[in-house]
Amino acid sequence: MSATPPTSETRVAVLVDCDNVPPDILDHALRMVAQFGRVVLRRGYGNQGTLGNKWQEALVRLAFTPCLQYQYAAGKNTADIALALDALEALFDHRADTFCLVTSDSDFAYLCRKLRERGATVCIVGEPKTPDALRNASDQFFEWVRPEPPADAVIEVAPKVAAKADPAKADPPKQEPPKPTVKRRPRFLVEAVSLLVSDTAEGKVGLGSLGQYLKRMDPAFSPETYGHSGLLNMVKTYDLLAPQQEQGGHWSVSLRPKTEGAAEADMPRA
Secondary structure, three states: OOOOOOOOOOEEEEEEEOOOOOOOHHHHHHHHHOOOOEEEEEEEEEOHHHHOOOOHHHHHHOOOEEEEOOOOOOOOOOHHHHHHHHHHHHHHOOOOOEEEEEOOOHHHHHHHHHHHHOOOEEEEEEOOOOOHHHHOOOOEEEEOOOOOOOOOOOOOOOOOOOOOOOOOOOOOOOOOOOOOOOOOOOHHHHHHHHHHHOOOOOOEEEHHHHHHHHHHHOOOOOHHHHOOOOHHHHHOOOOOEEEEEOOOOOEEEEEOOOOOOHHHOOOOOO
């Protein structure tokens, strides 16, 4: 069997310092790195207390490989060294050329510099406390701010169940007509376009590139899930998005000025 031919698609490694950041940061990190290419390595590093407790659900749900590192002595963090060695190994083996380190620990600043010296692209996803030494050692820094806890939900009292009617006197159930498909407009589509056009001079992104990003972010993404026959039809329902057919027949998407889409500013997330 012949070897798999090389691909020009960027290969991304996401390496998480689970002892340093909370699990809530992981979804944000994957949204950020999906714009760079295909994530080929997903690994979370930590000790038995970290990986076996608060991080277990997030790592399993998002298909990360847990890399357990026992502490050989009190106060010694072996997970950092394991993460650094695996990053260099993935670079030398040509398994990845872009690295996303999810951490706020400035100890990884030297690793970032070494990866970049070897030609790799490095981004950091960290909290506001991340020191400048780590921010400036990367090609791009994405700050994650812990969302505020939601307000207490109002508990609705269920209505009392009516007394059972006599089955003999009950009318046969009426067959309801099929309900029309509800077309939804999830907020993440606007956020995806905003992220992808932020670094472009034209201020627009190709419809195909947008679809690839959405698939990287969520492999199960499909416009049909939200009641649309295709991505273009889905985009056309947004007041905040402006699809445009380019020369050659392909489509691009850009953001409309906020004044034109003010009615959609409070659109809830799906």
